[in-house]
Structure formats: structure tokens, C-alpha cells
Amino acid sequence: VNRVLVTGGTGFIGRHVLGPLVQRGFEVHAVGRRAGDAPDVRWHEADLLDGERRAALVTEVGASHLLHLAWHAEHGKFWTAPENVDWVGATSQLVREFAAGGGLRAVLAGSCAEYDWSAASPLSESASALRPATLYGVSKDATRRVVERLVDESAWGRIFFLYGPGEDERRLVSGVARRLVAGEPAAVSEGTQLRDFLHVSDVASAFVALLDSDVTGAVNIASGQGVAVRDVAATIARAAGREDLLNVGTLPMRPDDPRELVADVRRLESEVGWSPSLALDAGISETVAWWRRMSR
Amino acid sequence: VNRVLVTGGTGFIGRHVLGPLVQRGFEVHAVGRRAGDAPDVRWHEADLLDGERRAALVTEVGASHLLHLAWHAEHGKFWTAPENVDWVGATSQLVREFAAGGGLRAVLAGSCAEYDWSAASPLSESASALRPATLYGVSKDATRRVVERLVDESAWGRIFFLYGPGEDERRLVSGVARRLVAGEPAAVSEGTQLRDFLHVSDVASAFVALLDSDVTGAVNIASGQGVAVRDVAATIARAAGREDLLNVGTLPMRPDDPRELVADVRRLESEVGWSPSLALDAGISETVAWWRRMSR
Numbered sequence: 001v002n003r004v005l006v007t008g009g010t011g012f013i014g015r016h017v018l019g020p021l022v023q024r025g026f027e028v029h030a031v032g033r034r035a036g037d038a039p040d041v042r043w044h045e046a047d048l049l050d051g052e053r054r055a056a057l058v059t060e061v062g063a064s065h066l067l068h069l070a071w072h073a074e075h076g077k078f079w080t081a082p083e084n085v086d087w088v089g090a091t092s093q094l095v096r097e098f099a100a101g102g103g104l105r106a107v108l109a110g111s112c113a114e115y116d117w118s119a120a121s122p123l124s125e126s127a128s129a130l131r132p133a134t135l136y137g138v139s140k141d142a143t144r145r146v147v148e149r150l151v152d153e154s155a156w157g158r159i160f161f162l163y164g165p166g167e168d169e170r171r172l173v174s175g176v177a178r179r180l181v182a183g184e185p186a187a188v189s190e191g192t193q194l195r196d197f198l199h200v201s202d203v204a205s206a207f208v209a210l211l212d213s214d215v216t217g218a219v220n221i222a223s224g225q226g227v228a229v230r231d232v233a234a235t236i237a238r239a240a241g242r243e244d245l246l247n248v249g250t251l252p253m254r255p256d257d258p259r260e261l262v263a264d265v266r267r268l269e270s271e272v273g274w275s276p277s278l279a280l281d282a283g284i285s286e287t288v289a290w291w292r293r294m295s296r
Numbered sequence: 297v298n299r300v301l302v303t304g305g306t307g308f309i310g311r312h313v314l315g316p317l318v319q320r321g322f323e324v325h326a327v328g329r330r331a332g333d334a335p336d337v338r339w340h341e342a343d344l345l346d347g348e349r350r351a352a353l354v355t356e357v358g359a360s361h362l363l364h365l366a367w368h369a370e371h372g373k374f375w376t377a378p379e380n381v382d383w384v385g386a387t388s389q390l391v392r393e394f395a396a397g398g399g400l401r402a403v404l405a406g407s408c409a410e411y412d413w414s415a416a417s418p419l420s421e422s423a424s425a426l427r428p429a430t431l432y433g434v435s436k437d438a439t440r441r442v443v444e445r446l447v448d449e450s451a452w453g454r455i456f457f458l459y460g461p462g463e464d465e466r467r468l469v470s471g472v473a474r475r476l477v478a479g480e481p482a483a484v485s486e487g488t489q490l491r492d493f494l495h496v497s498d499v500a501s502a503f504v505a506l507l508d509s510d511v512t513g514a515v516n517i518a519s520g521q522g523v524a525v526r527d528v529a530a531t532i533a534r535a536a537g538r539e540d541l542l543n544v545g546t547l548p549m550r551p552d553d554p555r556e557l558v559a560d561v562r563r564l565e566s567e568v569g570w571s572p573s574l575a576l577d578a579g580i581s582e583t584v585a586w587w588r589r590m591s592r
Contacts (some may be wrong), residue, residue: 146431
């Protein structure tokens with residue numbers, strides 16, 4: 001039986017990978033600073049930044065597969081947070097320890113922030129330039145370079161833009177949905193920039209498919225569709241039935257915001273054999289419904 | 297006064313930087329697992345892989361400059377040693393702590409192993425592809441990417457091939473010199489491959505000049521001259537007066553050994569304003585003389 005060690009299992013993406021991993025027949029071990037709650041998952045409480053604890057846990061679990069989603073993710077601050085450096089070291093060491101203990105295949109969470117954001121979309125794993133502009137992007141990029149040498153078989157899922165229930169409410173989709181559901185006005189920018197959004201449960205599902213494949217190297221985890229941020233906001237407003245409360249253009253556009261960040265998803269579709277199950281409309285409706293339940 | 301924290305101060309290169317730093321007016325603090333011995337240098341005993349100790353030391357010293365030479369360097373094994381991963385983390389954290397404590401300028405030891413060795417020489421910081429083929433090279437390359445984001449002003453000295461007194465006797469120049477001086481035969485390969493050799497005291501002198509400049513980014517630390525390995529061996533034999541004991545061609549060439557690894561040194565010469573003081577003949581003679589003294 002394949003035994004997988006999942007990090008970040010209580011996180012925004014991580015909580016959606018556990019069920020699908022169990023369904024695919026993995027024996028699932030999840031690690032977090034606090035244990036979570038999911039059927040048929042064995043929880044291990046550990047801080048992955050504690051080197052001794054981490055090494056002991058890796059030995060104890062003896063996993064054949066690793067799905068590493070944990071990272072410093074504090075909203076708004078993670079781009080430049082010094083904690084990124086902690087995760088470069090901890091991630092590299094984790095993979096080294098996993099490989100030394102007989103681990104076979106590792107899949108890790110990367111980011112579209114590794115790409116040069118001035119390059120033309122769609123951003124391709126093989127053809128687009130890497131030029132991270134933030135400490136977060138640099139740290140992910142550097143970590144990938146080390147990890148690729150440490151384990152025989154590894155893949156690196158580059159996450160683009162995601163949304164869904166449970167997202168930090170200061171982020172675009174959550175922020176607009178929460179306010180509109182609460183009957184408050186929501187201000188957004190002109191929002192003409194195109195972004196590649198994927199529902200968090202699809203992001204998780206793609207990671208599970210990638211783990212359960214033999215594809216190696218960087219793989220974009222995205223929809224392949226560019227949607228204008230203003231259209232995302234309008235879709236939320238329609239789902240909430242509060243188009244009257246959406247004020248488009250009242251916030252400024254950031255001058256350095258790239259016009260288009262959309263993924264080339266051919267590797268994900270043809271090599272991994274995965275495509276999204278939720279269209280943007282459906283995913284947004286589900287997210288708005290979740291905020292409605294939360295506000296009761 | 298500029299206060300510099302030197303790591304690896306008891307190492308092959310490190311022991312040659314301390315005097316020149318003092319001469320340039322730096323207040324020199326050296327850190328090592330064991331204290332060394334050099335005039336006007338304050339020694340701090342610390343293992344840089346011990347995170348708490350390292351952070352405390354950085355705070356205690358409060359240096360304006362950092363010269364980081366320490367790394368895992370076990371002969372023959374360092375190319376693939378898992379300890380490289382320790383140094384990715386420790387180096388990144390060291391620079392982060394240095395910057396957080398008000399540090400202004402950091403210079404770190406990189407390697408020609410960061411380049412694509414199938415690229416044409418001379419290897420240039422701006423024009424040649426990076427494609428490290430070993431965990432050592434990957435780790436140096438990844439560390440550089442992180443470090444560049446962590447401190448306002450940093451430079452990265454890419455060391456090519458070095459030699460000199462005190463080098464591990466299993467390496468080419470030391471090995472041949474020691475055997476010939478001892479009256480034993482020395483076997484080398486056909487040695488037609490061209491390499492860029494620099495005497496260790498010149499390597500150290502270049503690092504000191506780089507630290508004391510305002511040049512940033514990657515800078516090759518090398519002579520710019522390609523010399524056939526067989527000619528290096530012949531120079532050693534002449535200096536030792538034992539050309540009769542040198543057997544060229546009796547060891548096999550490694551099939552994957554690049555034909556030429558020579559640095560473009562224009563940044564070092566024109567921007568840093570530094571050039572080697574020891575020609576290869578003179579440096580080899582000095583090294584052979586050192587082995588003669590050691591063998592008495």
C-alpha cells in the first residue's frame with residue numbers, strides 16, 4: 001500500500017486533499033501543528049520548522065509518498081515575510097529526510113510567482129522565463145531547484161489563483177462574497193487584468209492526481225482560462241443577488257499589476273490527465289452559498 | 297569602522313583573508329567550530345548549523361559586513377553530500393539574521409559548478425547559462441537566489457579551480473606535489489582539459505577586494521587563463537626537479553569531463569579592479585616549496 005505523508009493538511013488546500021487521497025487507496029498520514037479531523041487519516045502533531053521533531057516524524061511514518069503543501073501563508077505578508085527562508089530550509093531538509101528514509105515520490109506546492117510576470121501568457125513550464133520578483137517567489141523557486149536533486153521522482157505544482165470556502169476573507173473572492181452576503185457594499189478596482197482562477201477543491205484534486213501519476217518536474221495547477229477580475233466580482237454579485245452593492249472602479253488598479261497571468265495547462269491536462277470539475281460560475285456559487293451559511 | 301564577520305576563517309581560503317582584511321582597516325570577527333589564530337582577529341567559536349547559536353552570534357557581533365566562506369567541503373564527497381542542504385538553510389538564515397541586525401554588505405562564496413559545464417568558455421556571469429549538475433552546484437545556485445533578496449547589497453564570488461599550501465592532499469596539485477617531493481611517482485591522466493587555476497592566496501585576496509568594493513551580483517573569482525591539466529602537472533614536476541617521476545597518461549580521462557572550464561574575468565578586473573598577483577609558475581613553486589618543508 002502507498003503511504004503518503006501530507007503537510008499542511010489543515011490548510012486551505014490541504015483539508016481538500018485528504019479525502020481524495022483516501023479514496024485513491026493511500027494510507028494517509030497528515031502532519032500539522034494541530035491535529036485536524038478527517039475520516040481514515042492518521043494525524044501527527046508537529047512543527048515542521050522544528051528540525052529534530054520533523055526528522056523523527058519522517059522516520060516514524062516511513063512514507064513512500066510525500067505531498068508537501070505547508071508554507072508560511074500569512075495573508076498580505078507572505079510575499080516578503082522572512083519566514084519564507086525558514087521554509088526553504090525546512091522543505092529541503094524534509095525532502096532529504098524523506099528520500100533517506102526510502103521515500104519514492106514527492107509532490108510539492110510551488111507558485112506562479114516563480115515566473116517572470118512580465119512574460120506573455122499563457123505561462124508555460126518549459127518555455128516561460130522564471131524571474132520571481134518577491135522573496136516568496138524566490139524561495140519557492142530556490143527550493144524547487146534543491147528538491148529536484150534530492151529525490152528520484154518529484155513534481156512541483158505551480159499554483160495560480162485560487163478561491164473557495166474557507167479562504168482568508170481579506171482576499172478578493174472571499175472579501176467580496178462576505179460583504180455582499182452581509183448586505184454591505186463591496187468596492188473593487190476596474191479589474192481589467194486577467195487571472196487564472198481555480199476552485200480550491202480542484203486545486204487539491206489536481207495535486208492528488210499529480211501525486212498519483214508518474215509525471216515529474218514543474219506542472220501548472222490552474223484552469224488555463226483567463227478571467228477579468230471585474231468579471232469574477234460580477235459573478236459573485238450575481239450569485240449573491242446583490243449586483244446593486246458592487247462598486248467597480250472605486251478602488252485604484254495597482255500600476256505594476258500584470259495585465260494577464262494565465263497558465264498553460266497542457267502538461268496538467270495531457271500528461272497528468274486532469275481537468276477542472278468546477279466551472280467558475282459553479283465554484284463561485286458554491287463559495288457564496290458557503291458565506292451565506294457562515295453569516296447565519 | 298567597518299566590522300566584518302568572516303565564516304570559514306580556519307578553512308583553506310578563509311585563513312588567507314584575515315590578514316588582508318585587517319590591513320584594509322576592517323575590525324575582523326571570525327567564526328569557526330574551533331578558534332583559529334591570527335593577529336588582530338577576534339574569534340568566536342560556534343557551529344553555524346546550530347541555529348540558536350548562530351543567531352546569537354550575529355546579534356553579538358553586529359557586523360556591517362559579512363564574508364561567508366563556510367560550507368561543507370569534504371574532499372570528493374561534497375559534490376553529492378546531503379550536508380549541502382544544511383548549508384542552503386544555514387547560509388540563508390545567516391544572511392537574513394545579518395540583514396535584520398543592520399548588516400549592510402554581504403559577500404559569499406559561490407562556485408563555477410553553478411554554470412552549465414557544457415557551455416562554451418569563457419564562462420560569463422551575464423551571458424553563460426546556469427545549469428548545475430550536482431547537489432553542491434544546485435545548493436550554491438539556490439542559496440544565491442535567496443540571498444540576493446535578503447540583503448540590500450550582496451556579491452557572490454564564483455570560485456573556479458584553486459590550489460596552494462594546505463590544500464587537501466587528495467587534490468590534483470597537492471597530490472602530485474607531495475608525491476614528487478617525497479620521491480614517489482605520480483600518475484596523472486592525459487590531462488588535455490583546460491582549467492582556470494588560481495592560487496588560494498589570490499582567491500582570498502580577490503574576495504577581500506570584492507568585499508571592499510560596491511560591486512554586486514555574481515563575480516567570477518579566477519585567473520581568466522585556461523591551462524591544460526597536463527601542463528600544471530609538468531610545472532609541478534619542474535618545480536620539484538622530478539620530471540622523471542611524472543607519468544602522464546597512465547590514469548584515464550573521465551569521459552564526462554568538460555574540455556574547457558575557464559572564467560570570463562572582466563567583472564573582476566574592471567569593476568572590482570583586481571587581478572592575480574601570482575602567475576601559475578610562481579604559485580606552483582611556492583606550493584612545492586611548502587610541501588618540501590612539510591616533508592622534512
